[in-house]
Amino acid sequence: VATAAAPSDDSMALHFIDVGQGSATLLEFPCGAILIDTGGEKNELFDSETALLGYLNRFFERRQDLGRTLDALVITHPHIDHTRSIPAVLRQFKVRNIVDNGDVRADLGGKPQLFMHEWLFEKNRTIEKHNRKVSRKKHRRARQSQRRSPIGHLDVSSTDIGPEGLLSPVVDAIAACPRSEIDPQIRVLWGSRLGREEKGHNPNNDSVVLRVDYGKSSALLSGDLELLAIAWMTKHYAEHPELLDTDLYYVPHHGSRNSTSEHWVDLVSPKLAVISMGPYGRKLGTHPEFSARAFGHPNRDSVNQLIEGEGARDMLSRSEPIDAQIGIKGAWKERESQFEQRSIEKAVYATGWDGHVVVRAHPDGTYTVQTSDQNRVAQKP
Numbered sequence: 001v002a003t004a005a006a007p008s009d010d011s012m013a014l015h016f017i018d019v020g021q022g023s024a025t026l027l028e029f030p031c032g033a034i035l036i037d038t039g040g041e042k043n044e045l046f047d048s049e050t051a052l053l054g055y056l057n058r059f060f061e062r063r064q065d066l067g068r069t070l071d072a073l074v075i076t077h078p079h080i081d082h083t084r085s086i087p088a089v090l091r092q093f094k095v096r097n098i099v100d101n102g103d104v105r106a107d108l109g110g111k112p113q114l115f116m117h118e119w120l121f122e123k124n125r126t127i128e129k130h131n132r133k134v135s136r137k138k139h140r141r142a143r144q145s146q147r148r149s150p151i152g153h154l155d156v157s158s159t160d161i162g163p164e165g166l167l168s169p170v171v172d173a174i175a176a177c178p179r180s181e182i183d184p185q186i187r188v189l190w191g192s193r194l195g196r197e198e199k200g201h202n203p204n205n206d207s208v209v210l211r212v213d214y215g216k217s218s219a220l221l222s223g224d225l226e227l228l229a230i231a232w233m234t235k236h237y238a239e240h241p242e243l244l245d246t247d248l249y250y251v252p253h254h255g256s257r258n259s260t261s262e263h264w265v266d267l268v269s270p271k272l273a274v275i276s277m278g279p280y281g282r283k284l285g286t287h288p289e290f291s292a293r294a295f296g297h298p299n300r301d302s303v304n305q306l307i308e309g310e311g312a313r314d315m316l317s318r319s320e321p322i323d324a325q326i327g328i329k330g331a332w333k334e335r336e337s338q339f340e341q342r343s344i345e346k347a348v349y350a351t352g353w354d355g356h357v358v359v360r361a362h363p364d365g366t367y368t369v370q371t372s373d374q375n376r377v378a379q380k381p
């Protein structure tokens with residue numbers, strides 16, 4: 001998948017990697033790469049870590065020029081379907097900057113994030129030690145050339161975010177280069193509201209949300225936001241609603257029912273939408289089970305807003321319709337989930353339907369989409 005483009009292509013590619021029920025998105029630029037989340041499902045039928053590392057290895061094989069370096073690793077929030085492979089990614093690839101929402105918790109999803117914070121501390125201590133040693137060298141040129149940059153860190157709290165979002169070189173870690181004159185703009189639109197725990201804290205609403213602009217193309221990467229944070233964000237950007245208006249919409253929270261409202265989709269008015277969730281056909285036979293099937297993802301109400309709601313007015317079409325399984329009811333509380341099969345013609349893609357989804361965003365605001373595994377959804381388990 002997505003091996004066609006040469007590194008010299010002047011475009012940004014968003015790789016929505018199929019990690020089963022979870023999320024991992026690789027942003028590829030002519031001059032760098034950013035990974036958002038290290039998700040995924042892990043059970044006897046599927047191991048997202050193998051899938052993610054395999055994908056990243058193939059990617060860096062193709063993009064030798066990037067030297068296995070991620071300019072930033074962004075973790076939207078510490079849930080295991082987003083944090084699972086943090087240690088593996090930090091061990092296997094070079095990471096220049098870390099962005100997270102500052103949440104500290106020692107539960108299943110929080111542990112990999114704690115590992116990341118410890119890694120950051122140790123790494124920067126080693127770099128500092130090295131730099132102190134170098135600074136004692138006699139020759140100025142030697143001193144300068146041997147210095148190492150510390151790993152950048154940004155833990156985003158919503159209180160740091162102004163009416164036009166948050167701009168920081170730690171997240172906007174990629175500049176123009178000889179391959180492309182375009183300087184990608186990456187800004188943070190949302191982060192944690194920690195300290196509200198006492199009111200029934202839901203970590204999904206603390207997701208780090210990014211907006212990425214590449215020339216005239218734009219994407220909104222919205223983590224696992226739910227309706228509460230969507231309402232907060234709508235209010236926060238009341239004076240700058242254009243910041244929410246983007247072409248490529250990463251549908252939050254795996255396309256769950258409580259993660260998208262008609263008004264919100266209307267504000268975003270996307271041309272394409274991507275949902276990251278597991279395939280309908282993977283049935284684990286445990287109860288409860290952590291799968292798209294059990295959660296009823298993606299939910300019919302969310303999908304409807306993307307194909308026939310007010311906000312769907314600018315939606316493009318898929319090159320070919322796909323027969324998709326759409327959740328009516330998850331089995332989280334009830335025993336059986338309910339799905340319906342439907343032909344999707346609009347440009348709504350989903351990792352559970354399409355496998356890996358790669359959207360290439362061109363500077364003139366046009367998009368091309370490649371998927372790895374069409375037509376697998378229609379199969380009944």
Ligand SMILES: [Zn+2]
Pocket residue numbers: 022023079081082224253254
């Ligand atoms: Zn999630």
